[in-house]
Amino acid sequence: MSSADHPHRRIGYLGPAGTFTEQALRTQADLADDELIPMRSMPDVLDAVEAGDIELGFVAIENSIEGTVNLSQDELAFNHHLLIQREVVLDIEHCLLAPAGTQLEDIKVVFSIPVATAQCHAYLRRAFPDADIHATNSTAEAARMVGESRSPGTAAVAPRINAELYGLTIVAADIADHPGNQTRFVLVAKHGIPASTGHDRTALVVYQRANEPGSLISILQEFAARRIDLSNLLSRPTKDGGLGDYCFVIYANGHIDDELMADVLRELHAKQGHVKFLGSYPAAGPQASTAREHADQRWLQADDWVTSLRSQIQN
Numbered sequence: 001m002s003s004a005d006h007p008h009r010r011i012g013y014l015g016p017a018g019t020f021t022e023q024a025l026r027t028q029a030d031l032a033d034d035e036l037i038p039m040r041s042m043p044d045v046l047d048a049v050e051a052g053d054i055e056l057g058f059v060a061i062e063n064s065i066e067g068t069v070n071l072s073q074d075e076l077a078f079n080h081h082l083l084i085q086r087e088v089v090l091d092i093e094h095c096l097l098a099p100a101g102t103q104l105e106d107i108k109v110v111f112s113i114p115v116a117t118a119q120c121h122a123y124l125r126r127a128f129p130d131a132d133i134h135a136t137n138s139t140a141e142a143a144r145m146v147g148e149s150r151s152p153g154t155a156a157v158a159p160r161i162n163a164e165l166y167g168l169t170i171v172a173a174d175i176a177d178h179p180g181n182q183t184r185f186v187l188v189a190k191h192g193i194p195a196s197t198g199h200d201r202t203a204l205v206v207y208q209r210a211n212e213p214g215s216l217i218s219i220l221q222e223f224a225a226r227r228i229d230l231s232n233l234l235s236r237p238t239k240d241g242g243l244g245d246y247c248f249v250i251y252a253n254g255h256i257d258d259e260l261m262a263d264v265l266r267e268l269h270a271k272q273g274h275v276k277f278l279g280s281y282p283a284a285g286p287q288a289s290t291a292r293e294h295a296d297q298r299w300l301q302a303d304d305w306v307t308s309l310r311s312q313i314q315n
Contacts, residue, residue, distance in 0.1 A: 009034040010054040012045040018140035018162045024090040024185045025058045041137050042072045046080050062184040065119045068234055077205045082188040084279030092181040094120050097143050097168040098155040111142035112157035120157055122177040194281050200255035203278035206268055207247045222267050226260040229253045256280040260296045
C-alpha cells in the first residue's frame with residue numbers, strides 16, 4: 001500500500017519531534033511523506049486510530065533490553081480493536097544530553113521516559129548515584145524540557161538528534177547497559193490484513209477457558225504439532241480477574257492465509273475461552289527457516305488425502 005494510493009493518510013506517533021518512534025517511522029519510504037502527527041503518549045496514538053481521527057498509528061512494542069513495552073502491548077490486547085499492519089526494528093543509541101558547559105559531575109536531575117532510563121539503569125546508578133530521575137512521556141520531550149529550561153544540573157536521556165533539535169550538548173554517548181539495543185515498533189489500523197509475503201508474523205491473545213495444569217501446554221502444542229515457530233510468548237494479567245488470572249500474548253511466524261496458521265487459530269478458538277486476533281503482517285529481519293513451509297506442504301497433502309477419503313462416503 002503506497003503513499004500515492006492514500007495521499008491524505010494521517011499517522012500518529014509518540015512525539016514531540018526527535019523521538020526514536022519518529023526516526024523509525026521515517027525509515028519507511030511509503031510512510032515518511034504522509035502527514036505525521038506527534039502525540040503526547042502511546043495510548044493517545046491508539047485512541048486516535050480507534051476513534052477514526054487518524055488512519056494509522058505507530059508505537060513501540062518491544063525492546064531487546066527491557067522486553068515488552070507493556071503500556072502499548074496491553075492497550076492493544078485489552079483496550080483497543082486494532083490490527084497490526086507491519087513491524088519496524090530500529091537500532092537505539094541513548095545519549096546523555098545537557099546544556100552547553102555541563103560536566104558529568106554537575107548533573108543532579110535526569111529526565112526521560114521510564115523505558116529509556118530502564119535501559120540505562122546501571123549506567124545512571126554508577127554515574128549519578130544521588131541524582132533524581134524524573135519521568136517524561138518521551139525521550140524527545142525530556143530533551144525539549146531540558147533545552148527550554150536550561151536549568152543547571154539537568155540532563156536528558158534522549159536520541160543523538162535531539163542535541164541539535166533542542167540546542168543541547170552530548171555529554172555521554174551510547175549509554176545503554178547492553179550492546180545491540182533495538183526496539184520493535186508496529187504500525188496499526190482499524191481495518192485490513194496485509195497480504196502474505198512469505199515472511200510474516202501473526203499476533204494473538206489467548207484467554208484460557210480454565211486455569212488448570214497443562215493449560216499452557218495445550219495451547220503451545222497446537223503450534224508445535226504444525227512446526228510453527230513462536231517469536232515471542234508472554235503472559236499478562238487479564239486486569240479484571242484477580243491475581244493468578246492470566247492470558248497469553250503470542251507472536252508466531254506465519255500468516256493467517258497459511259493453512260497451518262489458520263488451522264491453529266481454528267483449534268484455539270474452539271478449545272480456549274477466547275482468542276483475540278491482533279494481526280498478520282510482514283515481519284522485520286531475516287527470513288525464518290523453511291521448517292514451517294515443509295510442514296505446511298505436508299498438511300496440504302494430508303488434507304488432500306482426507307478429502308479423497310471423504311469423497312468415497314456413500315450417501
